[in-house]
Amino acid sequence: MYQDILVPTDGSDGTRRSITHGLAIADRFDATVHALSIVPEGPLGTLQTDEAIPAAERAVECVAAEADREGVAAVTAVEQGVPHETILEYADENDIDMIVMGTQGRTGLDRVLVGSVTERIVRMADAPVVTVRLTDDIRIDDAEEAEEIARKTAANEGYDGLALADQPHRTSASWIVPLETDAGPVHVHVDAVSGEARVAKGPDQ
Template sequence: MYEQILFPTDGSDGADVALEHARDIAETYDGTLHILTVLDTTSPHIGMTAAGPASGSTGMIAEEPGMAESGMVGEDHSVQAHLRERAEAIVDAAADAVDTVDTVTAVESGVPHSAILDYAAENDIDLVVMGTHGRTGVGRYLLGSVTEKVVRTSDVPVLTVRLGDGDTE
């Protein structure tokens, strides 16, 4: 039923909670878990929508000596390479955490919800499992929600996992 499961992640604690559900479904159906991170090219900083692994940083600002912030005069293209490395570390860490199932990791660039939907279509995904912060009201509309956009426009079922009260962001 669910042979190809997609888990888009931004490396946050909320995504970790959803990863547990994605792993359980992949184990139950003997499926393959696709772990995806998207480098958000809509950001003026060409950053991720993600937290960097272990750093707590969004990866959107050049934090290391000698690195220029993307978009500045004298831009250093190593920023993009650094962001890609962080994204690869996020998907690799998620794959290591679910070593009981077959995994495929990927890092894509683009508009996050569109890149997720494109990946799902290109890889015959049967189910998408995503975390959500559970924002409501004006906060949800002002910040936008990648998960909400995927839910509204996906051709395949989407399981959303809300960050629980005992969990941290």
């Protein structure tokens, strides 16, 4: 019934539940998840900073990592354009069977913008649209706390020689903490809501 499921993500807390829902649906129907992040473009041009594109890339990479953990096929894309128009175009061009979207962004203006984009997609999309509302509060919003949890988790799983390989970053309510260990590089994913953590092994392990 569903072969291709689109999950737009901006890396904000409001997309966390939509990612979870999208992956669960994909797993149920053995479908492919399409993680799409958009660098917004308005009437006056592209609304981006130097960090906009790297942030968008991290957002889709986070979805791909979660999909890999769940055994779900995933493809990623970063586009520039008007968000709702770009999502609709992507859905048409890739024969998307379902779109799963959050109804809230981070706070303030983001919350309004994400809600507005979702509303337009619901009205205009040919494919079914599943909307997911964020209800959990972020509990771990400090990089140092995330690093501490990551180190403890890695140590409990038998990793030694722990050193921070790069700065932790958070997308979709999940901290990703890169560590160097005696066994090689690992990424520890820390859920910013629950505090639960897991170790994602590096490519050579």
